[in-house]
Amino acid sequence: MSKTAVVYWSGTGNTEAMAEYLVNAINEKGGQAELFPVDSFDVSTADAYDAFALGCSAWGSEELEANEFLPVYEEIEPKLAGKKVLLFGSYGHGDAAYQQDWKARAEEAGAQVVATVGSLDAPEVEDEEALAAAADQLLA
Numbered sequence: 001m002s003k004t005a006v007v008y009w010s011g012t013g014n015t016e017a018m019a020e021y022l023v024n025a026i027n028e029k030g031g032q033a034e035l036f037p038v039d040s041f042d043v044s045t046a047d048a049y050d051a052f053a054l055g056c057s058a059w060g061s062e063e064l065e066a067n068e069f070l071p072v073y074e075e076i077e078p079k080l081a082g083k084k085v086l087l088f089g090s091y092g093h094g095d096a097a098y099q100q101d102w103k104a105r106a107e108e109a110g111a112q113v114v115a116t117v118g119s120l121d122a123p124e125v126e127d128e129e130a131l132a133a134a135a136d137q138l139l140a
């Protein structure tokens with residue numbers, strides 16, 4: 001069975017709500033997902049996962065959060081090669097441009113990015129539908 005690590009950072013809970021929805025969606029669809037706030041993910045276990053769903057809200061100026069998320073992401077990134085990866089997160093304005101930069105660097109590292117899902121502020125029904133569709137792509 002495909003094992004997915006859902007690893008996220010969330011400043012005010014919006015990306016956390018997406019992560020919780022996603023882990024439930026993956027498990028309901030027959031996958032095996034585990035949820036980790038980024039500071040509790042042990043990078044040495046990364047090889048045990050077939051797929052990753054990585055979540056971080058837009059922070060800085062269209063950037064990944066630099067103090068807690070980015071350092072761990074940079075340790076995970078080399079382990080994404082050849083794996084299916086879903087990128088997600090909440091943003092407050094614009095069009096989640098940071099996710100396109102993130103997708104480009106993950107693909108540069110060899111990840112197979114199956115989807116990016118952005119939610120403007122707190123996730124609503126259409127965001128949940130996008131996350132459910134992305135979960136399907138992760139499990140396909």
Ligand SMILES: Cc1cc2nc3c(=O)[nH]c(=O)nc-3n(C[C@H](O)[C@H](O)[C@H](O)COP(=O)(O)O)c2cc1C
Nearest residue numbers: 010011012013014015057058059062090091092093
């Ligand atoms: C310090 C700071 C920087 C932010 N930078 C951006 C940004 O560059 N682009 C954007 O769309 N939203 C930005 N936001 C808005 C957040 O991404 C938005 O509120 C999001 O819903 C927070 O999700 P979270 O609760 O998962 O952290 C910023 C918010 C803060 C507090």
